[in-house]
Amino acid sequence: PTRSAATYWNVVETPTGDDPLDALTVRLAAAYQEPWLLKFHLDDVGSAAGRAAGLADPAARVETQDQVLTAGDYLSA
Structure with a gap:
């Protein structure tokens, strides 16, 4: 795995509203x-x-946002 539950989130900037998901x-x-x-x-x-x-x-591996975590870490992130 490249990330864990503790290191999964990486908020760098406040949403600008330019991404369609910002207004979901x-x-x-x-x-x-x-x-x-x-x-x-x-x-x-x-x-x-x-x-x-x-x-x-x-223990299964999950890939999301170009990162790999265990399913357990993904579910607790």
């Missing part, structure tokens, strides 16, 4: 119109991700 939360909130609908969606997606994570081998 704002766009999601606007799309759902009602805050409880967005909360329901994020809770549902988060629960599904949590269930999938519970099935993952913690």
Whole structure:
């Protein structure tokens, strides 16, 4: 692995708004119109991700953003 849970995040600059992902939360909130609908969606997606994570081998390697971590470190980052 090239990173661990402690070294995964590397925030260098405040988002500028130029990247479409910078406005993701704002766009999601606007799309759902009602805050409880967005909360329901994020809770549902988060629960599904949590269930999938519970099935993952913690020693398996995961590659993301040109970094390699163990699944255990990725899930705790």
